[in-house]
Amino acid sequence: MEAAEDVVIVGAGLAGLAVALGLHRKGVRSLVLESSPSLRASGFAFTTWTNAFRALDALGVGDKIRRQHQQALRVMASSTGEIVQEVDLTQQGKRGPNEIRCVRRDLLLQALEEELPRGAIRYSSRIVSIEEEDGNGDKVLQLTDGSVIRAKVLVGCDGVNSVVAKWLGLATPSYSGRSAARGFARYPDGHGFEPKFLQFVGHGFRSGMLPCNDTDIYWFFTWTPSENDKGVDESAAKMKQFVLAKLRGSNKVPAEALAAIDRSEMSDVLAAPLRFRSPLSLATASIARGSACVAGDALHPMTPDLGQGGCSALEDGVVLARCLGDALLPPPGSGSGSGRGKEDRVQAALREYAWIRRWRSVELVATSYTVGFVQQSDSAVVSFLRDRLLSGVLARRLLKMADYDCGTLESY
Known part of the structure; x- marks a missing residue:
């Protein structure tokens, strides 16, 4: 045909x-x-x-x-978890107001x-x-x-x-030498997170979390894989535990952020090369x-x-x-x-x-x-x-x- x-x-x-x-x-x-x-x-x-x-x-x-x-604010955090820069997105850019949402x-x-x-x-x-x-x-x-x-x-x-x-x-x-994992947590009764983009950087990884709306939280985690990381993407449970261990090692990641990752669902591709x-x-x-x-x-x-x-x-x-x-x-x-x-x-x-x-x-x-x-x-x-x-x-x-x-x- x-x-x-x-x-x-x-x-x-x-x-x-x-x-x-x-x-x-x-x-x-x-x-x-x-x-x-x-x-x-x-x-x-x-x-x-x-x-x-x-x-x-x-x-x-x-x-x-x-x-x-939701409209969100962007929050940048250092490797210690302390806020080092917060950008108010209600301010005007050269072409009008700034806008950021997790869609x-x-x-x-x-x-x-x-x-x-x-x-x-x-x-x-x-x-x-x-x-x-x-x-x-x-x-x-x-x-x-x-x-x-x-x-x-x-x-x-x-x-x-x-x-x-x-x-x-x-x-x-x-290949950039890095990989990424992504997850999505649902809170049918509301998650209670502020409309902010939390980001944690350093320690060899970069991670972020932000709400889409009142019930959905999206997160990502990028890192440089090593020989010791083999097998972490064999299951969603292993991948989440790997991410949680890395974030806990940075000492200052909020408990509610860790809880959101722990309860989340993950994509079919648990870790993808960037x-x-x-x-x-x-x-x-x-x-x-x-x-x-x-x-x-x-x-x-x-x-x-x-x-x-x-x-x-x-x-x-x-x-x-x-x-x-x-x-x-x-x-x-x-x-x-x-x-x-x-x-x-x-x-x-x-x-x-x-x-x-x-x-x-x-x-x-x-x-x-x-x-x-x-x-x-x-x-x-x-x-x-x-x-x-x-x-x-x-x-x-x-x-x-x-x-x-x-x-x-x-x-x-």
Whole structure:
């Protein structure tokens, strides 16, 4: 069986659904191919900063997500557990008020999916191969079920192991030397935690905990694995005990925080290696070639130390939908509605998208890696500088990276 589509998006994660919804808002139909049988919400939740909410507002779902999640303060702690820097997010940034919420990934994916027309997502659809036809540049996608789809435009939003990124020739993401565990604690009668982001750094790890709403608490733990850590990810019980032992060793982690980890559920992947795409390779990578491009983790996998992985994926979605939508639906009377003129506009639009997102991606990946190194280090010198001098600098850097506006879905 063979079908033809104007725009095919690979992956129904944050980036893929953001691109699809952005195009829908612009009046452009797309087809999203998702390899799993339903929406996947791995990782439970993610820190959602001001820049992400600007993207969600552009997509028309920002207020819905705000109603479901608490506004939080960010609290940075040293390795001793003492607060060294607290940032009041009611203060104004250069582009308006700051905003941070811990957003449940399932609720956000559902909100994006619900705004799409029926049939926009095709589940259980995994790509086996990609070929490009000579002459018209169509992408021929072979799927595991034997079906074939011809796409005029191909957008890879298929994660860190992206098939589309590999086809474009992007460098394989590098292992950072660190791993991460994540958990989610539910308190049906209310957890009683203040709406703050608690963070514990040093001693060779970085950990954070923050409420999504009145009943849900999300936490993460990143560390550098050693030979002694083998087997800690064999079960959720072992993983939790490993995390608890590390946190107890830092002496000052509050008892209620430890209790939340102890009662939490964990994702199917108990511990995952943290990978990133080298900023140097991103500076010259083929983000877009012809009528194909990548977005989200397929473009800029990064360590989670800025909390910007999901946020930047939403930015990608809005920018790409605006560029591509304007190319596919030119203003009335402008001509070149089909054929070579349309193909040229699409390629120019993807080049514009690549230019906008390349340097933002380079900065995010490089800053995230650096922040993670400083915060997680157990070096006495780095710890002293971090706790005494760098805490304020890091806090301001986090807010600066979040004070970014990807724009609306209207043409500039």
